[in-house]
Structures are given as C-alpha cells and as structure tokens.
Amino acid sequence: MISREKKISAPPPVARMVEEIVGCKWSLAVLGLVRNGVNRPGAMEHAVPGLSKKVLNERLRKLVRFGILERQAYPELPPRVEYRLTGFGEKFSGLMDGVESLQAEIEAASRADVASAPPVQPRAMRRGAADAGSGS
Numbered sequence: 001m002i003s004r005e006k007k008i009s010a011p012p013p014v015a016r017m018v019e020e021i022v023g024c025k026w027s028l029a030v031l032g033l034v035r036n037g038v039n040r041p042g043a044m045e046h047a048v049p050g051l052s053k054k055v056l057n058e059r060l061r062k063l064v065r066f067g068i069l070e071r072q073a074y075p076e077l078p079p080r081v082e083y084r085l086t087g088f089g090e091k092f093s094g095l096m097d098g099v100e101s102l103q104a105e106i107e108a109a110s111r112a113d114v115a116s117a118p119p120v121q122p123r124a125m126r127r128g129a130a131d132a133g134s135g136s
Contacts, residue, residue: 017066021092022099026051030059034069035093039082068092 021027029048038044045056060083063069068089074080085093 018095020062021066021068024059026055027059027062028096030056030063031068031093031096034083034085034089035096039084041081041083063089 021031026048029051030044033044033047038047041053041056041060045051045053060069060071064071064083067086069083070086070089072082072084074082
C-alpha cells in the first residue's frame with residue numbers, strides 16, 4: 001500500500017527565528033527600544049512597564065544569539081553594557097518596518113469599513129417594527 005500523505009517539513013531556521021521574535025511582545029519591545037536608541041539594559045527596563053530584569057535579559061540573549069543585536073561590554077567601574085543592531089539586525093528592522101506599515105494599512109481599512117457600514121438597529125427595534133407590520 002502506497003501512502004500519499006505529504007510530510008510537512010519543519011519551517012526553515014529563519015522562519016522559526018522570525019516567529020519567535022514577532023510572536024513575543026517583549027522581544028518586539030526590546031528590539032523597538034534598541035532601534036530608537038535605547039541601548040542600556042537599565043534604561044530598557046524602565047522604558048517598558050511590566051518588563052522584568054529576568055525577561056529582559058532572556059530577550060537580549062535571544063536577540064544576540066539570533067545575530068540581531070550585538071553586546072558591547074565596557075571595562076569600566078561600574079560595568080557598562082550596551083546593545084546595538086548588527087548588519088543583519090538592520091535588515092531585520094526593515095522587515096519590522098514592513099510589518100508595522102502593513103498593520104497600519106489593515107487598521108485604516110478596518111476603520112474605513114466600520115465608518116462606511118450602515119448603522120445596525122437594535123433587536124428590540126426590529127422586533128417592534130415586524131410586530132407592527134403583521135397587523136396583530
């Protein structure tokens with residue numbers, strides 16, 4: 001018996017990486033901060049309500065591991081660490097710009113659809129109108 005089932009292969013590594021970043025609000029927040037010039041972990045932690053130091057450090061390590069950010073440690077006292085976009089990170093940011101632009105278009109179209117839709121009558125009004133027209 002010959003099986004005709006198609007085997008679904010795992011997504012390519014880049015697709016998994018994009019999914020992990022885009023699917024994580026904290027990764028997106030951290031990436032957005034670095035894109036906007038917030039490079040130090042302490043400033044990042046203060047800039048995003050609800051972002052804990054533990055989660056921030058996990059996201060930074062992930063973004064460094066994916067090659068999107070680079071970590072620069074300065075031999076100073078007290079120690080100073082900053083994060084910057086890599087060349088690949090700049091390209092990835094372009095992808096994020098495209099996603100944000102598409103999201104804005106979708107939201108604008110949705111608002112336009114809602115604004116141009118005819119008003120919906122409440123059920124009580126429709127029932128009352130139907131009862132009045134039935135001659136009961």
